[in-house]
Amino acid sequence: MNSKVRNKVLSQQCREIIASVLEFMQKEATDGVTIPIDKVQECVSAATGVSLSSIRRVKKEVRNIKEHVAVSFPKPKRTNIKTKVALDGFDQGLLRRTIINYHITEKRIPTLRCIHRKMRDVAN
DSSP states (O other): OTTTTTOOOOHHHHHHHHHHHHHHHHHHHHOOSSSSTTTTHHHHHHTOOOOOHHHHHHHHHHHHHHTTTOOOOOOOOOOOOOOOOOOOHHHHHHHHHHHHHEEEEOOOOOOHHHHHHHHHHHHH
8 A cells, every 4th residue: 555645744633633633543443433433434533532513514525526526625814914104295205206216226126125125225
């Protein structure tokens, strides 16, 4: 049997699931079968510690992948913290002139990083 995770670091969540499956299998071996084998989803849920609805969702995604249907994955959460800076008229004018002069002198489109660097140099 070929492993898909060979030579890869397992995440903490993956390790917890493996531990749950090991514990479930050991319990099944000592106590006998507690969940009938024909109830596959319930057995997987008990073994992995993942909710039954999550098991069903994963099963549906796997079926869609096999049928070549587009699968929607959740978008990563953005952790950007947006801060508002209040600029008075003088600072707005300074920023505007910095952008225009950057475009004229450097012959490039200014980026936020470049503008920030220029504004920091002006402030010092």
